[in-house]
Amino acid sequence: MYIDQVKTIDIPSHEDSRGILSAIEQNIDVPFEIKRVFYIHQIKGTRGNHAPIDTDELLIPITGSFYIKVFDKTSSKVFLLDNPTKGLYIPRLIYLEMYDFTENAVCLVLANTKYDPKQYLRTMDDFLTYIE
Amino acid sequence: MYIDQVKTIDIPSHEDSRGILSAIEQNIDVPFEIKRVFYIHQIKGTRGNHAPIDTDELLIPITGSFYIKVFDKTSSKVFLLDNPTKGLYIPRLIYLEMYDFTENAVCLVLANTKYDPKQYLRTMDDFLTYIE
Numbered sequence: 576m577y578i579d580q581v582k583t584i585d586i587p588s589h590e591d592s593r594g595i596l597s598a599i600e601q602n603i604d605v606p607f608e609i610k611r612v613f614y615i616h617q618i619k620g621t622r623g624n625h626a627p628i629d630t631d632e633l634l635i636p637i638t639g640s641f642y643i644k645v646f647d648k649t650s651s652k653v654f655l656l657d658n659p660t661k662g663l664y665i666p667r668l669i670y671l672e673m674y675d676f677t678e679n680a681v682c683l684v685l686a687n688t689k690y691d692p693k694q695y696l697r698t699m700d701d702f703l704t705y706i707e
Numbered sequence: 708m709y710i711d712q713v714k715t716i717d718i719p720s721h722e723d724s725r726g727i728l729s730a731i732e733q734n735i736d737v738p739f740e741i742k743r744v745f746y747i748h749q750i751k752g753t754r755g756n757h758a759p760i761d762t763d764e765l766l767i768p769i770t771g772s773f774y775i776k777v778f779d780k781t782s783s784k785v786f787l788l789d790n791p792t793k794g795l796y797i798p799r800l801i802y803l804e805m806y807d808f809t810e811n812a813v814c815l816v817l818a819n820t821k822y823d824p825k826q827y828l829r830t831m832d833d834f835l836t837y838i839e
Contacts, residue, residue, distance in 0.1 A: 593752050598745035600821045609741045612817055613730035614769060616791055620725050637746060637813055638770050659748055659813075681769055681791075683815065685744055689732045 578647040580666050581654075584633065588660040597660050599685060605633045605664065607687035614683045618676040626670040626696040628705070630688045635662040639680030646670040646699070648706050656682075670702045710779040712798050713786075716765065720792040729792050731817060737765045737796065739819035746815045750808040758802040758828040760837070762820045767794040771812030778802040778831070780838050788814070802834045 588597040601609040640657035654663055696702040720729040733741040772789035786795055828834040
């Protein structure tokens with residue numbers, strides 16, 4: 576199933592007496608070129624609620640935790656993101672909902688595209704029609 | 708002076724009832740291609756204490772705050788990073804020291820190179836000799 580391409584990625588992390596350094600290199604630790612980096616913070620309610628048409632992403636819970644539910648045409652899965660050394664790879668054309676953010680949660684996202692608002696399906700109906 | 712190339716960059720940020728989304732696109736919001744993303748967390752003591760030979764960076768205080776002192780051959784400057792919608796651009800061949808991290812501090816770094824340990828000058832003496 577297409578949804579099986581959504582997967583947890585261990586982020587190479589180096590811990591010593593000074594703390595932890597976690598690093599992602601394009602085309603090595605993520606299967607794409609990193610053209611855009613964004614982060615959502617001071618989060619209230621839900622985020623996502625869309626499917627990117629041409630964007631592959633890696634999501635990382637930098638602090639705090641949240642849930643993410645992903646959908647393909649026929650199935651769904653829920654992931655808890657609560658470890659800043661693990662990211663969730665989500666390829667294009669997966670519908671996603673993010674919810675139950677802790678108060679301190681920050682979600683970092685690496686993406687393979689620059690932002691184009693036309694390249695998002697913003698309702699489940701639009702998503703299901705598009706992938707029909 | 709070369710140190711004057713170190714500068715604060717306002718990160719395009721969109722706030723609505725769901726929170727804040729801050730985004731950086733390569734070659735637009737930072738003057739380089741983003742080949743590597745890393746973040747330091749659970750920080751104790753100081754970080755940095757080196758000068759990259761070929762790496763330009765954007766540093767962002769995702770949560771918490773810290774100070775950073777930057778040096779070129781003849782001068783130094785101190786910046787307080789405490790706003791997740793502002794980053795500090797630091798070009799290559801600037802020596803940097805980071806300190807006084809708050810307990811919750813996370814520093815996100817976007818870089819124009821993949822990591823090569825040979826491309827760092829790890830003492831002030833090595834730095835001053837190199838740029839002589």
